[in-house]
Structures are given as C-alpha cells and as structure tokens.
Amino acid sequence: MTERPLISFDWALKKLLRNQANFVILEGFLSTLLKKDIVVISILESESNPDYATQKTNRVDLLVENEQKERIIVELQYNDEYDYFQRMLYATSKHIINNFQKGNAYGGIKKVYSINLIYFDLGQGSDYVYHGKNEFKGIHQNDILGLSARQKDIFKQEHTHQIYPEYYVIKINNFDDVAKDSLDEWIYYFKNDEIKEEFKAKGLAEVREHLRLEQLSKVEKRTYERYLEDLSSAQSMIFTAKMNGISEGFEEGRTEGLEEGRAEGLEEGRAEGLEEGRAEGLEEGRAEGALEKALETAKKMKEKGFSTDDIADITGLSRQEISDGL
Numbered sequence: 001m002t003e004r005p006l007i008s009f010d011w012a013l014k015k016l017l018r019n020q021a022n023f024v025i026l027e028g029f030l031s032t033l034l035k036k037d038i039v040v041i042s043i044l045e046s047e048s049n050p051d052y053a054t055q056k057t058n059r060v061d062l063l064v065e066n067e068q069k070e071r072i073i074v075e076l077q078y079n080d081e082y083d084y085f086q087r088m089l090y091a092t093s094k095h096i097i098n099n100f101q102k103g104n105a106y107g108g109i110k111k112v113y114s115i116n117l118i119y120f121d122l123g124q125g126s127d128y129v130y131h132g133k134n135e136f137k138g139i140h141q142n143d144i145l146g147l148s149a150r151q152k153d154i155f156k157q158e159h160t161h162q163i164y165p166e167y168y169v170i171k172i173n174n175f176d177d178v179a180k181d182s183l184d185e186w187i188y189y190f191k192n193d194e195i196k197e198e199f200k201a202k203g204l205a206e207v208r209e210h211l212r213l214e215q216l217s218k219v220e221k222r223t224y225e226r227y228l229e230d231l232s233s234a235q236s237m238i239f240t241a242k243m244n245g246i247s248e249g250f251e252e253g254r255t256e257g258l259e260e261g262r263a264e265g266l267e268e269g270r271a272e273g274l275e276e277g278r279a280e281g282l283e284e285g286r287a288e289g290a291l292e293k294a295l296e297t298a299k300k301m302k303e304k305g306f307s308t309d310d311i312a313d314i315t316g317l318s319r320q321e322i323s324d325g326l
Helices: 009-015 020-034 084-098 149-155 182-192 204-210 218-243 248-258 267-273 288-303 308-315 319-325
Strands: 040-044 060-066 071-077 112-118 129-132 166-171
Touching (some): 009 218, 020 060, 020 182, 071 084, 084 112, 084 166, 182 204, 288 308, 288 319, 308 319
Parallel strands (some): 071 112
Antiparallel strands (some): 129 166
C-alpha cells in the first residue's frame, strides 16, 4: 500500500524546503545519506539556481550550512550531460574559492559535500549510489597519509579525506524499487513520488505531512502543475526527436549508409536505416526538408533552455548550422 499524491522532491527542493519549518525534511535525507546527524542552520543563496520559466529541466540547486559550518550542495539533474563530472568539480571548487577570503589561513576552508540526484545514465556503472572522496595512498608502502595529532586537534577531523570535498552521485533511474534500507526508502520517493506505508526513514514522516499535493495553495498548485507539464514536454521533445530520427535516425543513417552518401544523395542509407520514419526527411541527403525539420526542432529546444551542445548532439546539426539557422 502506498500513500499519494505527494509533491515531487525536485519541485519541493526549489519551492518548499527553503522554509525553515521544512528543514527537518532536508535533515532527514542528509542524515540518512551521510550517516551522521545533520542539523540545517541555514539555506544559502546559490547563483546557479535556475528559474523554471527559462530553464525548466536544468538542475535545482540547494546550498545548505550545517551546525559544523560545513556546506552541502544538493543538485538535481534530468538532462543527459556528458561533462557532468566536471560540473560537479566546478561547483565545489567555485564555492570554495568564492567563500575563502584572501589573507586568511587555509585551515579556514570549509568542508563541502556535493550531493547529486541524477535522472540519467551518468558514466559507466550499474550501482545507484556512488561516493567519491580524496585519499592519499603511498605508492611504495601502500599506507594512507593521515593527519598528525596536532592537525586532528586543530581541524577537529580524524582523517585527511574529511578535509576535502566529498561527492555523492545517486543514479535514481538505476534503482530497482526494492527498498533494503533507509536510504533506499528516500530514493524510492525520489523516483516514484510515493512513500510506502512501511517506510520509516528519518524525515519521510515529515514528507507525508508537509509535501502533500492537497496542501498547496491554488497558486502553488497551478505552478506545480505547469512545472510538471513543462518537464513532460521537454522529455517528450527528446523522445519525439529520437522517434523522428533526428537523434537515432541521423546517427543510424550516418553509420549504416551515410558516410559516403551525403554528397551524392542518401539512397543507400535511407534504404538500410531510415525506411520507416524518414520518407520526407532524407531523400536528397541533407535536402532542405530535413534541414528545416531539424532546425525547427533545434529552435524549440533552444526555447526550452537546451544548450547548443545538447541541440547539436540530439539533432545532428553542426554548431554553425544552429547559429545560422536560429
């Protein structure tokens, strides 16, 4: 038995969890993930927070400070990004630089946790929760470089890796919906917008209490429904692009029959790879019909906040074609 409907965590993260009355929800999730009690002192401003009206499917950022003055960056991402690992590094590095005052001792640098809730297949790995941390291992003795007794006393840390940023990547779509522990119960909610009756993880009781759809005001409910529609529309556009061959068709046609045929026509590639969906698109190679169709899709994707690199990757257009056409 499940209880629903609940507000999706991504929308709550942007709109509701900044309210101090709802800190207990964030504390529940963060404590469950980090395996230590987290008390949220404040939600800090993050310049990477996007406006849903212009970047509806981009990440949602939340920057948290806990009792120990540690910083916790929470990012949620739907769109496939090949360089997301680098973006994680950039976000933590930028935060450290922006919050370090020149002239101060380096010991004052704050600990940063980067927590990433991912709805696409990032990297290569079959697990659904990954933890990354810095460790210094001897290349001859295989020992771990640790802190001295004096450093432990000054920094209030036991291990070197506790000084450096730590990264958590939760690949939500990899989760098989079988909750084996408290963290799984949270991930089940992230994936399904539901909480099973038997779930007891810290903070989920407050999710049931405070993140119910019927508790939204009329204005909030309209905003939430519009957000879901925009999200579905963006995901549908990607699916439609693939079905029309603008992603899969271009790639398939090029690999199977178009390497030699763009200049002469695409008859062989059309016959081998594009028979079912491309009658109007690629009869003359890069004929104007296919180009216009790709540019039309590119324009819609641009309006939805897709980057030029994403548009090029999905439509097969070059950056110059996109720039000239838009």
